[in-house]
Amino acid sequence: MARQTQGAQNDGRQRVLDFITTYITDNNVPPTIREIQAGAKISSTSMVSYYLKDLEKANLLDRYKRRSRGVVINDPHRLSVRDMLSIPIVGRITCGAGPMPTPDADVLRSAEDRVQIARAMVKEGDDLFALVAQGDSMIDALINDGDIVIMKKDSDVKNGELAAVFLTDKNESTLKRVFKEGRRLKLKPENPTLKPFYVDARHAQIQGRVVCVIRQA
Amino acid sequence: MARQTQGAQNDGRQRVLDFITTYITDNNVPPTIREIQAGAKISSTSMVSYYLKDLEKANLLDRYKRRSRGVVINDPHRLSVRDMLSIPIVGRITCGAGPMPTPDADVLRSAEDRVQIARAMVKEGDDLFALVAQGDSMIDALINDGDIVIMKKDSDVKNGELAAVFLTDKNESTLKRVFKEGRRLKLKPENPTLKPFYVDARHAQIQGRVVCVIRQA
DNA sequence: TTGACAATAGAACGCATGTTCGATTACAAT
DNA sequence: ATTGTAATCGAACATGCGTTCTATTGTCAA
Numbered sequence: 413m414a415r416q417t418q419g420a421q422n423d424g425r426q427r428v429l430d431f432i433t434t435y436i437t438d439n440n441v442p443p444t445i446r447e448i449q450a451g452a453k454i455s456s457t458s459m460v461s462y463y464l465k466d467l468e469k470a471n472l473l474d475r476y477k478r479r480s481r482g483v484v485i486n487d488p489h490r491l492s493v494r495d496m497l498s499i500p501i502v503g504r505i506t507c508g509a510g511p512m513p514t515p516d517a518d519v520l521r522s523a524e525d526r527v528q529i530a531r532a533m534v535k536e537g538d539d540l541f542a543l544v545a546q547g548d549s550m551i552d553a554l555i556n557d558g559d560i561v562i563m564k565k566d567s568d569v570k571n572g573e574l575a576a577v578f579l580t581d582k583n584e585s586t587l588k589r590v591f592k593e594g595r596r597l598k599l600k601p602e603n604p605t606l607k608p609f610y611v612d613a614r615h616a617q618i619q620g621r622v623v624c625v626i627r628q629a
Numbered sequence: 630m631a632r633q634t635q636g637a638q639n640d641g642r643q644r645v646l647d648f649i650t651t652y653i654t655d656n657n658v659p660p661t662i663r664e665i666q667a668g669a670k671i672s673s674t675s676m677v678s679y680y681l682k683d684l685e686k687a688n689l690l691d692r693y694k695r696r697s698r699g700v701v702i703n704d705p706h707r708l709s710v711r712d713m714l715s716i717p718i719v720g721r722i723t724c725g726a727g728p729m730p731t732p733d734a735d736v737l738r739s740a741e742d743r744v745q746i747a748r749a750m751v752k753e754g755d756d757l758f759a760l761v762a763q764g765d766s767m768i769d770a771l772i773n774d775g776d777i778v779i780m781k782k783d784s785d786v787k788n789g790e791l792a793a794v795f796l797t798d799k800n801e802s803t804l805k806r807v808f809k810e811g812r813r814l815k816l817k818p819e820n821p822t823l824k825p826f827y828v829d830a831r832h833a834q835i836q837g838r839v840v841c842v843i844r845q846a
Numbered sequence: 847t848t849g850a851c852a853a854t855a856g857a858a859c860g861c862a863t864g865t866t867c868g869a870t871t872a873c874a875a876t
Numbered sequence: 877a878t879t880g881t882a883a884t885c886g887a888a889c890a891t892g893c894g895t896t897c898t899a900t901t902g903t904c905a906a
Contacts, residue, residue: 424853437710441658441698444893456855461895480697480862480893481658489715491745492657496708528708528747533845548821554771554844556819574846602773604765627771627842628750629791641883661863673885678865697863697892847906854901863892871884876877 427452428463429472433485442481495532499562501525501542505576505585506549512576512585512619513543527560527626534623539565541620552601553587555625561587562624567617574602574622581615587622644669645680646689650702659698712749716779718742718759722793722802723766729793729802729836730760744777744843751840756782769818770804772842778804779841784834791819791839798832804839 431452435443443451448460464483467473476482503513527542534540545559553574555561569575571591577599578585588599588608597616600608648669652660660668665677681700684690693699720730744759751757762776770791772778786792788808794816795802805816805825814833817825 440701440709444697445895446893456857457894458856458896459854462853478861478894480661482894484657489743491710491713491715493708493710494654494657495745496713496747498706498708526706528712528749530713530745532745533843551771551820551822554768554773556771603768605768621846623846625842625844626750629838629840662865663863673887674864675866675886676884679883695864695891699864849906850904852901852903855899857897859894859896861892861894864890866889867887869885871882873882874880876879 424452424454424459425463425466428454428460429467429485432473432483436485442483444481495530496528497531497534497537497540498526498528499540499542501527501544501560503543504546505543505561505587506546512578527562529562529624529626534562534564536564536623540623541565550587552603552606554602555587556627558627560626560628561622562626563620564623565620567619569618569621576619576622577611578617578619579611579615580617581612585619590618641669641671641676642680642683645671645677646684646702649690649700650704653702659700661698708747712747713745714748714751714754714757715743715745716757716759718744718761718777720760721763722760722778722804723763729795744779746779746841746843751779751781753781753840757840758782767804769820769823771819772804773844775844777843777845778839779843780837781840782837784836786835786838793836793839794828795834795836796828796832797834798829802836807835 428448431448432443435441435447435451445457445460445464448454448464449457452460454460454463464473464475468475471486473486474484476484505512531537541563543561543563545555545557545561547557550556563576566575569590572589574587575590576585576587577590577597586599588601591598591600592613593610595613596610597613598608598610645665648665649660652658652664652668662674662677662681665671665681666674669677671677671680681690681692685692688703690703691701693701722729748754758780760778760780762772762774762778764774767773780793783792786807789806791804792807793802793804794807794814803816805818808815808817809830810827812830813827814830815825815827816833
């Protein structure tokens with residue numbers, strides 16, 4: 413059974429751990445020993461050090477020795493800013509007439525609206541931009557009005573990837589799964605109830621590959 | 630025109646700013662003056678201080694006086710851990726027979742798989758859980774096999790919200806926009822090409838509201 | 847009780863780190 | 877050249893902050 417003091421000690425330990433956690437999320441910086449002492453109501457810095465050593469042994473946190481604010485929470489679920497991407501929304505897609513807006517450097521930088529997504533959600537983090545779907549014209553790609561489509565700029569895609577294709581003869585863009593079949597492209601709607609169709613590869617121009625679709629309620 | 634030295638100074642300033650930015654994303658902690666000095670190749674700590682004062686005046690960063698590592702980048706695009714949510718994936722939905730898995734406390738805590746999304750993406754951050762769509766049975770909700778559906782647990786929804794409804798007489802769940810019309814519910818597919826249908830409110834049980842749908846390529 | 851040991855205090859020690867300041871150099875305008 | 881100002885340097889100074897050490901108390905087992 414647990415000793416009486418064990419309870420008190422765990423209390424202190426827990427308070428320290430909790431304080432550090434909330435302090436980091438609030439301040440984006442770990443606290444100092446003395447800040448922990450004050451915030452977690454510990455009676456002395458040596459007690460904080462004592463608990464810290466304990467928590468480190470229990471693998472609940474890591475420490476950088478002799479470095480100021482050198483304590484990090486050891487939680488696999490814990491997120492860091494590295495895990496997030498902020499992607500500029502460069503325009504709208506109608507999937508109707510005309511090519512879709514392509515992002516140049518200026519637009520990317522000046523973009524006010526952005527989507528934040530987890531880096532884990534996409535394989536590659538470069539050359540990404542986002543578009544807002546407009547209208548019902550992309551139902552067959554399972555994309556609804558208002559959906560945010562995150563794309564990677566690319567002029568070529570692998571077989572079976574969902575991509576934006578500009579059809580020069582029809583002067584319109586469309587989102588389909590692309591399969592190269594000799595001189596023609598098979599364009600397969602994302603909607604499995606619809607049939608694929610075929611176009612001449614010379615009249616099709618790949619604009620980018622769909623990386624992620626986000627629909628907010 | 631700019632002076633010759635102006636260029637050199639801006640170089641230093643820029644190097645300092647860049648170093649701080651990358652240091653923070655790498656270490657989750659701002660650097661010390663001397664770390665900046667070494668990392669940005671500045672010749673003395675007083676020069677770092679000089680640049681820092683400049684950058685602060687230019688509103689590119691904020692500082693906490695006399696605090697170790699007391700420098701923060703002032704970038705509205707910059708994210709912090711507060712901006713993110715980590716949502717447990719509690720199971721799969723087939724939208725076929727049976728109710729969909731509902732999350733109890735145990736499942737939530739033990740969930741290994743999680744989705745990270747920006748807090749800005751959802752209005753409320755509590756009581757969220759995620760499901761992975763399975764099969765093609767939710768095409769009329771514009772949800773595809775493998776999509777991640779983020780839901781808020783709730784037994785009631787506002788008119789017009791996309792919700793998971795369990796139909797007791799058919800013993801199956803479905804995702805539809807729900808409109809209360811007296812004693813019956815209008816269930817409208819998210820797919821605008823499909824017609825809504827009606828059920829008796831006594832045979833329908835709302836399980837939660839769809840907050841966000843994420844499709845990865 | 848007594849011995850062993852965890853828990854606690856308090857303070858001092860020493861390196862880490864932000865700050866300051868006088869001296870020096872570089873450059874542009876006069 | 878001269879002068880004013882920005883840029884730079886080096887070093888000292890003053891805290892900030894982690895660490896350590898000794899002494900004391902509390903608790904359990906024998």
